[in-house]
Each structure stands twice: as C-alpha cells, then as structure tokens.
Amino acid sequence: MGQVNTQGIDLAESFFKGHPSIFCLTGAGCSLASGIPTYRRTNGDWQGRQPINHADFLSKFSTRQRYWARSFLGWPTMTQAEPNPAHSAITWLHHRKHLSTVLTQNVDNLHEKSGLTRVQHLHGDLSFVSCMECGKRISRDDLQNELSALNPNLSIQLQPYRPRPDGDTEVPEAFVRAFQIPSCQSCGGDLKPEVVFFGDRVPPDIISNAFEALEAADALLVIGSSLKIFSGYRFCRQAHERDQPIMIINPGWTRGDPQASLKIEESAEVFLPRLVERLANQR
Numbered sequence: 001m002g003q004v005n006t007q008g009i010d011l012a013e014s015f016f017k018g019h020p021s022i023f024c025l026t027g028a029g030c031s032l033a034s035g036i037p038t039y040r041r042t043n044g045d046w047q048g049r050q051p052i053n054h055a056d057f058l059s060k061f062s063t064r065q066r067y068w069a070r071s072f073l074g075w076p077t078m079t080q081a082e083p084n085p086a087h088s089a090i091t092w093l094h095h096r097k098h099l100s101t102v103l104t105q106n107v108d109n110l111h112e113k114s115g116l117t118r119v120q121h122l123h124g125d126l127s128f129v130s131c132m133e134c135g136k137r138i139s140r141d142d143l144q145n146e147l148s149a150l151n152p153n154l155s156i157q158l159q160p161y162r163p164r165p166d167g168d169t170e171v172p173e174a175f176v177r178a179f180q181i182p183s184c185q186s187c188g189g190d191l192k193p194e195v196v197f198f199g200d201r202v203p204p205d206i207i208s209n210a211f212e213a214l215e216a217a218d219a220l221l222v223i224g225s226s227l228k229i230f231s232g233y234r235f236c237r238q239a240h241e242r243d244q245p246i247m248i249i250n251p252g253w254t255r256g257d258p259q260a261s262l263k264i265e266e267s268a269e270v271f272l273p274r275l276v277e278r279l280a281n282q283r
C-alpha cells in the first residue's frame with residue numbers, strides 16, 4: 001500500500017460532503033490490482049498489441065479464431081480474479097448512497113463480485129456469449145466447456161498466460177491456427193461475447209440511460225480511467241457542459257484533467273479505502 005496524500009483525502013471528503021449524489025464511472029484502473037491489466041500506461045498510450053476490432057471480428061474467421069483461442073486461455077484467470085479494495089470501497093459508497101449510479105467501462109464482473117448488484121456496463125460484460133444470427137445466449141462458462149471439448153489436445157497448453165482487459169491473452173501463432181471454434185447450437189451462426197469491441201458503438205439506450213442518471217446527480221466521479229476513449233470521455237464532457245463538478249481518481253494523465261475540479265493522482269485501491277474510512281467515521 002502506498003502513502004496517501006492527506007490533503008487529497010481532505011479535498012475528496014469535502015467533495016463528497018458537498019455532493020450527496022454522485023454519478024461514478026469506473027475504468028480498468030479499478031481492476032488492475034485484481035490482476036487484470038489496463039490497456040493504457042499512465043501516459044495514456046496503447047499498451048501492447050491493439051485490441052480486437054469489431055469489423056474484423058464480424059468479417060474474418062482468422063480474427064474470431066484468434067479471439068477465442070486467446071479468450072480460452074485467458075478465461076480461467078478472469079474467473080479467478082477477485083475484487084480488490086477499490087471495488088469494496090465503491091460498493092460501500094453505493095450502499096451508503098454516496099454514489100447514485102456506478103457505470104463501468106470494465107467487462108469483468110468484479111463490481112458484482114464485491115456485492116454491487118446494480119452496476120451498469122458501458123462496454124458489456126464477458127459473462128455471456130450470444131449468437132450473431134439468432135441471438136441465443138449462453139454463459140461464457142458453458143462456452144469454456146465447449147471450447148475444451150473441441151480442443152482436447154490444446155487444453156494441455158493451458159498456462160498462466162496474462163489476460164488482457166477484454167479477457168483474451170497473447171498466445172503462440174500455432175495454437176491459434178489449430179484452434180477449433182464452436183458455432184451456435186441452434187442455428188450454426190457465429191458466436192460473439194456480449195462486449196463492445198473497438199470500432200463498435202455502445203448501444204444507444206445504455207448511453208441515454210446513463211446520461212439521464214448523470215443529469216440527476218450532483219457531480220461526476222471518474223475512477224481508474226484515462227478517458228482517452230470517447231465512449232467514457234463523453235460523460236466528462238456532458239458533466240462539464242452542465243457545470244457539474246468532476247472529481248477524477250487516477251494515477252496518471254486523463255483526457256478529463258482540464259475539466260476536473262479535483263484530481264487525485266492515486267491508485268483507486270490505495271485511495272478509496274482511506275476515503276471510506278473518513279466518511280464512515282463521520283456517522
């Protein structure tokens with residue numbers, strides 16, 4: 001655990017006291033301490049290989065094969081990941097009604113695992129897979145069993161590969177080329193995880209519901225996101241246009257820094273538990 005700047009805690013405490021109903025947006029920085037790496041380094045640049053592109057996933061067998069091969073190897077780590085103190089703190093803040101809404105850019109289910117039942121997912125979540133033809137849904141856990149059955153000789157290669165935030169992982173090319181991918185059991189269509197890949201658009205009803213919730217709140221709190229992607233940044237821009245104060249907790253640069261009224265340069269899992277301690281002691 002790192003040192004927490006006392007002045008930052010004072011300012012954050014005042015921010016919460018002054019704004020009883022806060023809309024919270026969380027990003028990959030929240031899940032980092034749970035072993036799920038972020039896409040971006042602290043300067044906001046791409047980290048490693050580009051993620052899966054939506055149009056490629058739809059049109060190219062090789063992209064789907066690569067995705068599922070990597071996802072197959074990364075899934076055990078994703079399911080074994082546990083919430084960290086940042087998730088617990090956010091759940092506490094929501095249960096105590098400090099946070100009116102929690103919207104996450106993460107596709108893991110660590111907020112839910114920490115007991116937060118009403119989390120909104122901006123980019124979907126990895127727990128379900130659906131058929132792109134008939135829409136039939138299956139759980140990602142069930143699909144893992146199908147993938148294992150289809151690739152009996154490759155399963156032995158299950159190694160502790162590091163997963164990426166979208167649940168896949170870097171794997172050898174020979175593994176990818178040999179990987180068998182399943183089709184929908186009802187219609188034979190291609191399967192897709194229920195996440196928004198890069199290049200796809202977030203479903204409009206998710207955006208409009210989130211904007212409504214933001215409008216009803218007193219302020220915006222961003223935790224663990226560089227906001228470099230417009231999909232998340234739009235909430236910062238909207239809040240700024242409405243003169244709603246913005247607090248950002250992120251250890252590095254964010255696109256929302258110029259609009260923020262309070263910026264805390266700390267890791268969420270270090271800072272948030274201290275903030276919770278402060279707020280809890282007031283009651």
Ligand SMILES: [Zn+2]
Binds near residue numbers: 133134184186188189
């Ligand atoms: Zn189908």
